[in-house]
Amino acid sequence: MWRSSTAERDGRVPGGEALLTVDGLRVEFATRQGVVRAVNGVSYRIDPGETLAVLGESGSGKSVTAHAIMGLLDTPTVRVPAGEIRFHGTDLLGLREDDRARIRGRRIAMVFQDALSALNPVFTVGAQIGEMFRVHEGLSRREAERRAVELMDRVRIPAAAQRMYDYPHQFSGGMRQRIMIAMAIALGPELLIADEPTTALDVTVQAQIMDLLAELRRESGMAMILITHDLGVVADSADRIVVMYGGRVVESAPVHEVYQAPAHPYTRGLLESIPRLARKGRALPAIEGTPPDPLAMPTGCSFHPRCSYRQDNCVTDAPPRYRIGPTRDSACHYWREVLDGSHG
Amino acid sequence: MAATGEPILEVGGLVKHFPMSQGVVFRRRIGEIRAVDGVSFTLRRGETLGIVGESGCGKSTLARLLMALERPTSGSVRINGREITRARGAELRQVRRNIQMVMQDPYTSLNPRMTVGDIVGEPYEIHRKVVPRRERRRMVQELLEVVGLNPDHVDRYPHQFSGGQRQRVGIARGLALKPEIIICDEPVSALDVSIQAQVVNLLERLQDEFGLAYVFIAHDLSVVRHVSDRIGVMYLGKLVELGTEDDVCERPSHPYTQALLSAVPVPDPRGRETRGRIVLQGDPPSPAKPPSGCRFRTRCWKARDVCAEQEPALQARFTTGHAVACHFV
Amino acid sequence: MSETTVERQGRGKHARRGRYSPGGPWRFGPPRAASLWSDAWQDLRRRPMFVGAAFVIAVFLVMAAFPWLFTSIDPHDAATCHLSEARQGVSDLHWFGTDNLGCDVYARSVYGARNSVVIGATTAALTALVGGLLGLFAGFAGGALDALLSRVTEIFFAIPSVLGALLILSVFRTGSVWTVVLALAVLAWPMTFRITRAAVITVKGQEYVLAARALGASSGRIMFRHIMPNALAPVIVVATINLGTFVAAEAGLSFVGVGLQSPDISWGLMISDARRRFLEAPEPLLFPALLLSLTVLAFVMLGDAVRDALDPKLR
Numbered sequence: 008m009w010r011s012s013t014a015e016r017d018g019r020v021p022g023g024e025a026l027l028t029v030d031g032l033r034v035e036f037a038t039r040q041g042v043v044r045a046v047n048g049v050s051y052r053i054d055p056g057e058t059l060a061v062l063g064e065s066g067s068g069k070s071v072t073a074h075a076i077m078g079l080l081d082t083p084t085v086r087v088p089a090g091e092i093r094f095h096g097t098d099l100l101g102l103r104e105d106d107r108a109r110i111r112g113r114r115i116a117m118v119f120q121d122a123l124s125a126l127n128p129v130f131t132v133g134a135q136i137g138e139m140f141r142v143h144e145g146l147s148r149r150e151a152e153r154r155a156v157e158l159m160d161r162v163r164i165p166a167a168a169q170r171m172y173d174y175p176h177q178f179s180g181g182m183r184q185r186i187m188i189a190m191a192i193a194l195g196p197e198l199l200i201a202d203e204p205t206t207a208l209d210v211t212v213q214a215q216i217m218d219l220l221a222e223l224r225r226e227s228g229m230a231m232i233l234i235t236h237d238l239g240v241v242a243d244s245a246d247r248i249v250v251m252y253g254g255r256v257v258e259s260a261p262v263h264e265v266y267q268a269p270a271h272p273y274t275r276g277l278l279e280s281i282p283r284l285a286r287k288g289r290a291l292p293a294i295e296g297t298p299p300d301p302l303a304m305p306t307g308c309s310f311h312p313r314c315s316y317r318q319d320n321c322v323t324d325a326p327p328r329y330r331i332g333p334t335r336d337s338a339c340h341y342w343r344e345v346l347d348g349s350h351g
Numbered sequence: 352m353a354a355t356g357e358p359i360l361e362v363g364g365l366v367k368h369f370p371m372s373q374g375v376v377f378r379r380r381i382g383e384i385r386a387v388d389g390v391s392f393t394l395r396r397g398e399t400l401g402i403v404g405e406s407g408c409g410k411s412t413l414a415r416l417l418m419a420l421e422r423p424t425s426g427s428v429r430i431n432g433r434e435i436t437r438a439r440g441a442e443l444r445q446v447r448r449n450i451q452m453v454m455q456d457p458y459t460s461l462n463p464r465m466t467v468g469d470i471v472g473e474p475y476e477i478h479r480k481v482v483p484r485r486e487r488r489r490m491v492q493e494l495l496e497v498v499g500l501n502p503d504h505v506d507r508y509p510h511q512f513s514g515g516q517r518q519r520v521g522i523a524r525g526l527a528l529k530p531e532i533i534i535c536d537e538p539v540s541a542l543d544v545s546i547q548a549q550v551v552n553l554l555e556r557l558q559d560e561f562g563l564a565y566v567f568i569a570h571d572l573s574v575v576r577h578v579s580d581r582i583g584v585m586y587l588g589k590l591v592e593l594g595t596e597d598d599v600c601e602r603p604s605h606p607y608t609q610a611l612l613s614a615v616p617v618p619d620p621r622g623r624e625t626r627g628r629i630v631l632q633g634d635p636p637s638p639a640k641p642p643s644g645c646r647f648r649t650r651c652w653k654a655r656d657v658c659a660e661q662e663p664a665l666q667a668r669f670t671t672g673h674a675v676a677c678h679f680v
Numbered sequence: 681m682s683e684t685t686v687e688r689q690g691r692g693k694h695a696r697r698g699r700y701s702p703g704g705p706w707r708f709g710p711p712r713a714a715s716l717w718s719d720a721w722q723d724l725r726r727r728p729m730f731v732g733a734a735f736v737i738a739v740f741l742v743m744a745a746f747p748w749l750f751t752s753i754d755p756h757d758a759a760t761c762h763l764s765e766a767r768q769g770v771s772d773l774h775w776f777g778t779d780n781l782g783c784d785v786y787a788r789s790v791y792g793a794r795n796s797v798v799i800g801a802t803t804a805a806l807t808a809l810v811g812g813l814l815g816l817f818a819g820f821a822g823g824a825l826d827a828l829l830s831r832v833t834e835i836f837f838a839i840p841s842v843l844g845a846l847l848i849l850s851v852f853r854t855g856s857v858w859t860v861v862l863a864l865a866v867l868a869w870p871m872t873f874r875i876t877r878a879a880v881i882t883v884k885g886q887e888y889v890l891a892a893r894a895l896g897a898s899s900g901r902i903m904f905r906h907i908m909p910n911a912l913a914p915v916i917v918v919a920t921i922n923l924g925t926f927v928a929a930e931a932g933l934s935f936v937g938v939g940l941q942s943p944d945i946s947w948g949l950m951i952s953d954a955r956r957r958f959l960e961a962p963e964p965l966l967f968p969a970l971l972l973s974l975t976v977l978a979f980v981m982l983g984d985a986v987r988d989a990l991d992p993k994l995r
Contacts, residue, residue, distance in 0.1 A: 039723070064543040165633075179634040180406075209405035209570065211631045214614040218630055236544050239573075239616030243623055262620050273545075280548035281618050282577030287596075290555065291577070293548035297513040313545075418894050444896035452894050460887035464909040474895050524891065 025093075026198060026230050027076070027115075028052040032090030034071050034080065043301045045071045047254035049090075050328075055197065058224065058231045060245035060262065062238070062277075066298055068254040069234050073200050075100075076232075077117050078107045094198075113143055116191035120203035122183035126175040132159075132186050133171025139193040158189040162219060181212035185219065192223060199224075202234045217244055238281060242266060247334070250274050253299045253309035256328065260335040270337035270346045272314045308339070316341045356396030359564050360417070360450075360532055365390045365426035367412055371639065384639045386412040388588035389426070391665075394532065399558065399565040401579030401596070403572055403611070407635060409588040410568045414536040417566060418452050419443060430532065448478060451525040453554075455537035457517035461509040467520050468505030471495065474527040481528060494523040497560075498553060515546035522553065526561070535567045539574060551578060572615050576600055584608045587638055587646040590665055594673035604668070604675040607647045645678070653679050720989040730985035736978040743790055744797035753787035755945060760784065767961035777963035779954060785964050788945055789971055795946040796975065799857055800927040803864045808919040811869035815876025816911070820884060820903050826877070833870035841867045845929070849938040860939050864926050875918050879911035886910070913990040917983050924979030931972050947972045 034046035046068040053059045063069040074080050076092055078099065092099045094115065099107060119125045127135060136158055137151035146154065152171065159167035162185040175183055184204060191199055201220065205213035221244060224231060233245060241248055241262065248265050250258040250273065258271040269275040276294035296313035299305055305312050311321040321340060328336040331346070339345055368383040387409045394400050404410045415421045417428060419435050428435050435446045454460040461470055472491045475482045482490050492502035498519040509517055518538065525533055535554065539547040551574060557563060569575050575582060582599040584592040584607065592605040603609045610629040617626070631650050636642055642649050648658040657678055665676040724730045743750055753760045761783035768778045776785035818826040848863040849855055883889065884907060892902050933939030934948030942949060947968040954964035 064545060181634055210572070210614045211405065211610060212634065213616075214628065214630050215632075217616075237616065238544075238618040242618050242620040243616045245620075266618070266620050277544060278618065280545065282548075282551070282573045284576075287577060290552045291548040293552055294545040295549070297515055298543060298545065420890060420893055447894065447896040452891070454887050454891060456887055460891055462888040462892075462906055462910070465905075473892065473897070477895050477897050477901070521891070524895075528895075 024055065025052045026055045026057075026095070028091075028093045029072060029076065030091045030093070032072060032075060032092065033088050034068070034075055035086045035088060037084045037086070038302075041302050044254055044304065045301065046075070047304075049251070049254070049256055051249045051256060051259060053198070053230050053232060056224075056228045056230055058233060058244055058246045060233045060235060060241040060248045061251060062235060062241055062248055063251035064236050064298060066253075066301055067251040069251045070202055072251075073117070073202055073232065073234055076200065077115065078104075078111055112139070112196075113194045114196050115198045115200065116194070116196040117200040117202065118184070118187050118191050118204050120206050122180070122187045122207075123175060125187060126183065128175055131172050131174055132178070136171070136186070136190050136193060139190055143194055154193075155189075158193055159186070161192075161223075162186070162189045164189075179212075180208055181215060184208065184212075184216055188216075188219065188223070192227070192229070195227065196229060198230045198232065200232045200234070203236070204233075205240065206235070206237070213240075220244070238277060250277075253304055254301070255309065255338065257310065257338045258336070259328070260332070260337075264332070264335060268346050268348070270331055270335065270342045271310075271339045272316045272341075272345055273310050275345055275348075276313075276315075316344055356398065356564075358393045359396045359431060360394035360566070361427075361429040361432075362393070362417070363391045363427045363429075365413070365416055365428065366424045367409075367416055367421060368424045382639055385588050385641060386638060387416060387423075388641070390585075390588075390590055391426075392583055392590065392593060394564050394566060396531065396564055397558070397562050398581070399567055399579045401575035401582040402566060402568045402585060403570065403575050403582060404585030405570060405611075405635065407587075407638060408585040409638065410585050411536060413585070414452065414534050414566070414568055417534050418450060419446065444478065448481070448528045449530050450532040450534065451528060451530040452534040452536060453518075453522050453525050453538045456541045457514050457521055458541070460521050461517055463509055466506050466508055467495070467500075467512070468492075470509070470520060471505075471523045471527060474524065478528060490527075491523075494526055495520075497526065497557070498523045499549075513546075514542050515549060518542060518546075518550055519553065522550075522557070526557065529561070531562070532564045532566070535565055535569075537569050538567075540569060540571060547574070554578065572600075572612065584611065587635060587641050589646060589676065590674075591647065591676045592674065593665065594669075594675075595671065598669070598671055598673040602673070604673070604680050605647075605677050606651050606653050645676070653677075655679075720986070723989045724985060727985050727989070729981050730989075733978045733981040733985065736974060737982060740793050740797060740975055740978070744794040747790045747794060750790045751784075751787040753784050755783055755788045755791050756943070760787070767957065767964070769961075770963060776967040777961065779950070779961075779964040780957060785950070785967055788950060789947070789968050792945045792947045792950060792968060793971070793975075795857060795940060795944060796927045796930060796972070799860055799864070799930045800923045800975075800979070802861045803868065803926040804919045804923040806861065806865040807869045807872045807922060808915055810865070811872025811874075812876045812915050814869070815873040815915075816880055816903060816908060818873070819877040819880030819911075820899070820907060829873065830877075833873050836867065836870040839867070841929075842932070845933055846936070846938055849933065855933070855939045855941050856944075857940065860930055860933060863933070864929055868922060868926070872915060872918055872922070875914050876911060879914045880907055883907045883910045914987075917987040917990065920986055921980050921983035924976040924983070927979070928972065928976045 030050050032046055032049045033044065036043045036045055049068065049072050051059070061069045061072070075087060076099070080087065087100060090100070094110065099110065126132070133152055133155045136155035137148070140146040140151040140154050141148070155171055156167045159171060164170055164182060164185055175186070178186065204220070205216050208216060217240065220231065233241070235241060245262045248260060248262050249256055250271065252273050258265065258269065258274045260270070265274060266278065269278055279292040280294060282291060294313055299309050307323050308321045308326050311317050314321065316339070318341065324340070326338045326340045328338045329342055330336050331342055365387055366389055367387040368385050370380050371382045371384060373379060373381050390413060392400065402410050402413065412421065416423050419438065423436055430446060430449055438446050468488065468491050471494055472487050475487045475490065488505070491505055495502045495505065500516060500519050509520065512520065538554065539550050542550060554565070555578060558565060567575060567578050576596055579596050581593070581595050583590045584599065584605065586607050592599055592603070592608045599608060600612065603612050610631045613627070613629045633650055636649055643659050644662050645658040648654040651658070661678070663676045663678045665674050667674045668680045761781050763782045765778050766780055766782040768774060770777050774784050774786065776789060779785055779788070814829055818829040844867045845863045848866060849859060852859045889902060889906050892906050930939055930946065931948030931951065934946050935952040937952070940946045940949055950968040951965050954961070958965050
């Protein structure tokens with residue numbers, strides 16, 4: 008079951024027009040203490056125009072997978088021993104670096120959490136946005152500036168024509184994130200990867216940025232992978248969700264179905280531990296224990312030490328991704344019990 | 352969580368302005384940042400007061416003022432009726448036995464060169480009379496047990512613990528002197544989602560066990576709602592709304608509170624297409640140049656001329672004591 | 681709850697833009713109790729650069745302490761020199777040849793190690809102590825004390841060090857080990873001061889220092905229990921690297937004639953004495969110069985290795 012193709016696993020027609028599929032991806036880091044399997048057989052797909060949320064906490068491998076898609080894992084300590092990342096059917100991992108560079112930025116773009124350190128402090132934002140056009144489209148300086156102002160207008164930066172001569176530190180956090188988004192969408196990518204785009208921002212600014220992203224997607228029809236740890240943000244904007252834990256996908260489903268009835272104990276635990284009005288004054292049903300040690304992943308299901316549904320076989324057998332619905336799967340041997348919510 | 356106890360912490364007209372200066376040899380003042388600008392509230396024994404607000408609203412400065420880590424420009428902070436803002440030396444040390452804090456970042460709030468036992472036991476080194484020397488190790492182990500850590504791990508170093516466990520160490524240190532008040536400054540926001548609930552539960556259990564009063568400062572409204580009896584909303588150095596959890600969250604009356612509440616994403620996709628949401632325009636103004644009159648008027652959809660001229664006072668506008676600083680309630 | 685001994689410090693942040701440090705994006709505590717120092721030691725033991733440098737330094741230290749273990753000739757004894765054997769090349773009898781006065785270059789090189797090591801180590805310790813303590817106080821106190829000390833160090837930085845050392849040593853007229861140490865230390869402490877001060881200011885802003893203040897800890901306790909142990913690493917690194925440069929500086933001062941004077945033995949003096957006849961007899965210059973370079977290199981490499989082991993960014 009592990010090695011079956013993503014399309015089959017997601018219950019879709021093989022050869023259907025997936026925009027991007029990640030299949031059996033593994034990423035390893037060499038550290039002083041040993042090899043860390045940061046991503047351990049991850050598969051998911053995203054269709055054109057869709058918003059896919061990848062939910063997980065730090066160390067779950069959600070960001071590393073995204074970096075693998077972007078081709079940003081090019082240091083000697085990283086290895087990708089297995090897996091494919093197909094974009095329109097072409098395996099990105101098999102491409103030469105200059106072919107990848109042509110896709111990166113132009114067809115797949117990325118927005119990072121920390122906009123301040125992702126922008127170059129010594130160039131004006133106009134020059135940095137214009138750079139995208141000068142490098143990729145060979146426009147003149149004047150023409151590139153004109154397009155930069157257009158883009159800054161499009162991401163709702165007030166007085167764009169003047170502010171393009173300002174430096175990144177002269178903008179607020181929310182405005183900087185808009186500049187990052189402007190650079191990401193400059194060349195009209197088909198896929199935008201947003202890695203925790205609002206985590207560093209205040210809630211009122213977060214609402215502005217999420218609205219902006221939604222609007223841009225409506226206009227351009229681009230697909231988005233939204234990497235986040237925030238169940239609220241996912242509920243607000245995603246079509247489908249992939250939940251990651253310990254370097255693996257534990258649940259994948261349409262967003263409405265997950266919130267109604269989660270089919271993996273981890274997802275269930277996360278949803279239950281959110282403070283809600285009805286739980287006021289009572290202890291939150293928290294997931295016990297701590298996230299797994301990436302150097303010493305638990306045997307079998309990596310969630311088993313923290314799981315309230317655990318049985319003996321969870322310690323020994325890693326669960327496959329059981330198909331539990333037309334577009335749903337869960338990597339839990341006891342997904343039926345979880346779905347029924349029938350444990351004491 | 353009885354909210355009827357006698358006042359234990361009284362804050363009146365608290366102001367903290369940080370001077371901004373320029374020049375190296377001849378420093379001259381070019382202005383001031385009004386981080387906290389006239390905050391008043393009362394905390395009762397065993398109660399939790401939540402303070403919410405966005406970055407730059409002054410909530411962290413408020414925490415430091417309450418801890419007497421900064422001296423206020425003006426105003427008063429009284430603990431059990433005793434003024435602490437002018438306390439020094441031994442008197443200040445005495446005050447600190449009664450008010451402690453839990454910090455945001457479990458990675459930087461523990462000294463990496465000290466064992467967990469030394470960290471949790473440090474309060475006893477500083478306040479030597481509290482626990483006799485030979486009792487200290489046992490006390491430290493007891494504290495570790497209270498916060499849900501293995502007492503045999505006293506000799507380990509912070510980097511051998513996960514983020515959530517480190518935060519427990521920080522909480523144990525805060526409890527060591529058996530204070531009556533604990534200031535929690537964003538105690539869960541640096542933790543993984545699956546760990547946040549554990550720490551929230553721990554804080555609530557400790558409150559019940561030791562009758563602690565909390566000032567719970569955070570930007571995450573859903574957590575603040577869960578733990579607080581009363582909530583104060585801060586904007587640009589001022590409280591704009593203060594009332595019971597129910598009043599503030601169910602009947603928000605200040606436009607800023609309304610916008611804040613509606614901006615919090617609801618973890619439920621049902622009805623998201625039709626959900627109304629107030630999206631504020633722009634960013635908060637700089638605390639160095641706050642707007643005249645009502646500070647929220649530059650982003651407020653209800654603003655009229657009077658808002659620029661007259662500053663609305665934070666006053667009880669309902670029979671429940673629910674206080675709002677807005678001309679149009 | 682399960683007690684794992686893990687810390688994930690890097691989160692996704694380090695992963696961004698493909699910059700993975702050799703330590704990896706995560707940091708793991710070893711299963712036993714370990715401090716940063718013992719972690720660093722575990723790390724150092726596995727670095728060939730460190731092991732090599734430490735071995736070379738160990739040999740020189742033994743040479744400095746017990747030179748008679750290496751040679752049976754006592755170069756302080758004039759009777760061991762024979763003018764008739766001056767400027768002989770390498771031979772079984774004279775491994776490094778002989779110098780202008782017919783003394784054995786090998787024996788003199790061995791005995792010269794002591795002055796180099798004593799001067800290097802004493803000066804490094806003195807600068808670390810003076811610069812370190814002043815840096816600690818200035819960084820911690822800030823304000824007027826900091827401003828004053830910082831201006832003073834700036835004045836020192838404006839003095840070219842060779843000129844300064846010449847000036848100081850010419851005041852004493854006779855160069856001895858202690859005057860050389862003094863001259864070097866007076867000129868070198870400002871650098872240690874600056875590094876310590878910067879480290880202290882960084883540590884002072886950490887939350888655990890705030891936490892200690894909130895507990896009511898005294899300034900002394902905060903300085904010596906919380907700030908100093910965490911600001912020590914860069915000072916140790918600089919002191920190690922400095923040690924090498926002080927050895928070289930001693931040689932330089934002796935070479936130009938203001939450092940140690942005959943009949944003291946030092947590598948710098950040997951190089952100076954041999955320079956005029958270098959073309960006809962290169963050995964008396966080459967061998968002490970080689971030992972000097974090796975010592976300096978060993979200390980600089982040791983400092984580098986220690987820095988890598990202690991640098992929290994790489995961990």
